[in-house]
Amino acid sequence: MTTHDTPSVLVVGGGYGGIIVAKALDDAADVTVVEPRDTFVHHVAALRAVVDPDWVERIFLPYDRLLTRGRFVRDRAERIDGTRVRLASGATLTGNHVVVATGSGYPYPAKLDIPDGVTAKARLRATHAELTAADRVLLLGAGPVGLEFAGEIAAAWPTKQVTVADPSPVLLPGGYPDEFRAEVHRQLDELGVRLLLGTRVPQPPTAPGQAGGFSVAGIDADIWFRCHGTQPRTALPVDAHLRVRGVPGQWAVGDVTDVPELKMARLAQAHGEVVAANIRALLTGADLTVHEPSPDMLVLPLGPKGGAGYGPDFGVLGAAQTADIKGGDLFVGYYRDVLNLDPEGTPPGRAA
Template identity: 30%
Template sequence: MSSKRTDSPKTSIVLVGGGIGGLALLNALSTSIDPEKHTVVLVDARPTHMHLISSLRLIVSDADELLTKAVHPYGDHTFRNKFAGNGTFVHGSVTSVKFGDGGKGGELILNNGEIIGYDILILATGSSWPRPLGFPTESRGAIEDHIMARRAEFSKAKDILLVGGGSVGLELAGELKDIFPSKPVTIIHREQLLLNATYPDKFRLAVQKQVEARGVTVLTGDAITASDASDVSTSQVPEGGFVTEQGKTINPDLVVPTWGNSPNTSYLSPDLLSSTGHVKILPTFQLPAHPNVFAFGDIIDWKEQKGAAKAAFFHTPKVAKNILSYLKLAESANVSSVDLMASKKSAKYSGSMEMIMITNGKARGIGYFDILWGIIVGGWLITLLKAKTLMIGRIPSQTGFTPK
């Protein structure tokens, strides 16, 4: 331990990112933090929590009233238990971070010019997604406009091409087939099998068989250029369609980019990031040069598949334990920097099992769990766990908000 603490009356804990992982951590800390000693600030680029698990169904149609059930505002209700009356929500995007030396507090600079000081900083800024999941940030109204525009595109389209056969493309295809069963939908995927090599070939082939059974055309080992997929909208498809890299001609009237995500880390300097833009961390989820700064979720540089379940169920318990240990150890020794790697009371992350549940509309799906020999589970279980309701019933317990 080193560096004396500042004389601030309360320790300021700032969490950037109110996604599924961020809210899971906020709720985990809310039962243990001492409000007489600590304050908490939640910063998010959007004024609302977007439940990404249900977002693909949300942008296809108004089924299940998801616009009300899955898009919850942040507010006083977000802060519960010991955080009640002791938390602040700030709507804004972080543009840069001024780090303190040796574990001392620093500052966040937001896009609106606001500056927020912190003693403990937690980064859970998640991923950026291509259209159609690139929801606006400025207001709920803009988010609703985006959703309505996507619904109109899908409704108007006569032939839809999804560029990318990962989980987003696969689940979107299933949602489209639920609402527009006779509308042609094609998935084009650069790899020879759907998804990626994290998963066994047997599972990847089973996924393809299930999606093709819905009437979806699957083109693997082929691609169109990224610029085509990014720029083309319903009114901009080239006359005569596209010629793929393998020489096939396809003629959709709507092209939707559904390839993978990228980490939201542009506010950090390159020396803190890997070549892929992910945040370098210790097994304690701390930044190596900044022990009072933690990062978790999609943004971390860790060899594993990214996803909300990883952040909420596997990262959050260890991050929460380490933050509480950090606060306790720093307070007891009256220092601002704690070496959690050397502490027996800290939780070290060594990874978690790979698992994926892919919905195929409301009544189908398939999943894989990397336990024992690798278990593939069928549609009835995925329907029960995810596909039918998309876990909508869990959202109020995460956000503290109950839609009327």
């Protein structure tokens, strides 16, 4: 803990929520970010990077310009006790505030649990090569990840046979209107994606992402991927201000919270904004901000030029509107701005 009047804030996790908190408080506190990765990984675009190797470099963004005053500690938090964080290296950090932003695990390639950027990039390129060699692709899980991956594969390789299987009889269950589901169905049909709802498929005999022919549950395929199974690092109970209940000085953002809403990058960012505002409010004596859980909203790309979306505020979106929102750069430019990086294409050393 600091010995002067400036409060200290430990942000455990440098993902979507963590970088928002750290950046917002850099001018008001001694901020330390604990993160095992050597770069920020823009997982929103990870599936695009699998089908298009030109995207691989684009989704790994350096942290080194995010903070002016604060610092990064490249390490993994093994235990968080109140405002004390024990690291895998054996060191212990303490702060006036600790923000838990450790996110969630998800099967590769939607998320890469590889701290070294060079190794992670090599794996993406290897997966692209395996996928290129496969004519028949099986995706297990028809949630947003499975459908987005199906759209990316079908758009990149129109001749591949892509099958998506899910035990749920309903496409995208949740608070979505039938018009939205019908639009997703329609575009999948146009892409030639075979959708098997109400179909439980046992795990294939080959390793996921590894080319090799097999037949399972009457489905013939050359490669498969698991597209379900979010695993939150924890499920911290938080109050309306995103303080961890019963733990003074501890806050939580993103997938680790028990907030009843979808687990998405944009919501982790929204949490980060609330927590940063509330820590600042405690420093200045201002009123705390309440986080209002977001209703179900989804903007689902199905390849660079397709997709569908729904939100209570804007209704149902078709392919052109979805592509305008997400299809182009999948928000790479936005996160480059968050991380204080030059726009893509700016020559090194030259201001944008």
